Structures are given as C-alpha cells and as structure tokens.
Amino acid sequence: MNAIKILALAISxxxxxxxxxxxxxxxxxNEYTSxxxxxxxxxxxxxxxxxxxxxxxxxxxxxxxGKTTNLRTERASGIRLGIGAPPMxxxxxxxxxxxxxxxxxxxxxxLGIFTGARYHFGGNKENRLWTPYIGGVLGYGLILADxxxxxDCVYDSKFSPFAYVPVGVExxxxxxxxxxxxxxxxxxxxxxxxxYVVPSLSIGYRW
Numbered sequence: 037m038n039a040i041k042i043l044a045l046a047i048s049x050x051x052x053x054x055x056x057x058x059x060x061x062x063x064x065x066n067e068y069t070s071x072x073x074x075x076x077x078x079x080x081x082x083x084x085x086x087x088x089x090x091x092x093x094x095x096x097x098x099x100x101x102g103k104t105t106n107l108r109t110e111r112a113s114g115i116r117l118g119i120g121a122p123p124m125x126x127x128x129x130x131x132x133x134x135x136x137x138x139x140x141x142x143x144x145x146x147l148g149i150f151t152g153a154r155y156h157f158g159g160n161k162e163n164r165l166w167t168p169y170i171g172g173v174l175g176y177g178l179i180l181a182d183x184x185x186x187x188d189c190v191y192d193s194k195f196s197p198f199a200y201v202p203v204g205v206e207x208x209x210x211x212x213x214x215x216x217x218x219x220x221x222x223x224x225x226x227x228x229x230x231x232y233v234v235p236s237l238s239i240g241y242r243w
C-alpha cells in the first residue's frame with residue numbers, strides 16, 4: 037500500500053514538474069516573441085528612417101531651389117565659335133563679362149581680327165537665361181568693296197578697317213552652353229568699301 041502511495045506521489049510530482057516546465061517554456065516563448073516583435077519594430081523604424089536625399093537636398097538648379105543667381109557673374113568667361121560678321125568667315129573669340137550687363141570680346145577669324153563690347157539689357161537681373169543686346173565692334177579684315185578693282189564684278193572685297201554694330205540675343209544655360217544670334221550693320225572705314233547688313237550665329241561655352 038505504501039508503495040502505491042509513493043508511486044502515486046511520484047507520478048503527481050512528475051506531471052507537476054512537466055506542467056511547470058511547460059508553463060516556463062510558454063512564458064519564455066512569449067517573452068522571446070515580444071522581444072523579437074520590438075526588435076522588428078525598431079528595425080522597421082530604422083529602415084523607414086534610412087537617409088534618402090530629398091529633392092531639396094540634392095544639387096538643384098537655381099530656379100528649382102529658389103536660389104537667385106546671375107550666370108553672367110558666375111560664368112563670366114567664355115569662348116565662342118561662329119560665322120558671319122565680323123569678319124564674314126568662321127571666327128573664334130574670347131569674351132568676358134566685366135559686369136552682369138557689359139561683355140567685352142577679342143576675336144580672330146580666317147580673314148580678320150576684331151575687338152568690341154556688348155551691352156545686355158536685363159543682364160543685371162537674376163535667373164535670366166536670355167538677354168537681348170546691342171554692341172560695337174572695331175576690327176580689320178576682308179570686307180565688301182564696290183568692285184572698282186574688278187571690271188567684271190559688281191562687288192569686290194578688300195582688307196580694311198571696319199566698324200560693326202550688332203543687335204542680337206544671347207542664351208546661357210546653367211551648364212555653360214552659350215549661343216548668340218545677331219544681325220549687324222557693317223561698315224568699311226577705308227575708301228570704296230561698302231556698308232551692309234550681315235547676320236552672325238555662334239555657339240560656345242562659359243565658365
């Protein structure tokens with residue numbers, strides 16, 4: 037009889053221990069699940085807060101960012117390659133904005149050299165990509181003459197000093213691309229040279 041009681045107590049103790057261990061296991065599992073859930077939430081929060089540059093944090097154009105800028109100040113120096121007057125044939129020039137509205141230029145062509153200045157209307161205004169201008173240029177090169185040295189010619193050409201007054205428009209991109217389109221009055225400054233209107237077109241780069 038005593039042996040049966042002892043066996044019963046042992047079985048009861050075993051089941052109690054198993055239940056207690058199971059409860060501990062469930063509690064630990066719930067605690068682990070809770071900790072894991074918190075860690076995942078923190079990780080997700082970290083992912084959601086990963087630094088992602090916004091448009092305002094990237095390098096923006098002056099107009100997008102609201103920043104005022106004057107490209108004739110920031111990109112004061114430039115070169116351009118063109119055709120037309122002066123001096124009729126292809127030319128290359130270096131030019132510099134000595135102020136946002138005043139540009140000076142020195143150039144050389146296949147058949148002439150020249151120097152001059154242009155005044156840009158609205159050049160002092162911020163964020164202005166297009167500016168109309170008027171200028172004055174002096175040079176020496178091959179220009180049209182009246183043909184007196186050629187019996188069969190209506191017009192001739194000769195090397196002569198000349199004055200050139202252009203009216204045009206200039207475009208400057210934020211990347212430095214530069215374009216000029218103009219029409220100018222060209223006049224020879226020596227005898228028998230002609231006065232005439234000639235167009236000019238050029239492209240270049242500013243820095």
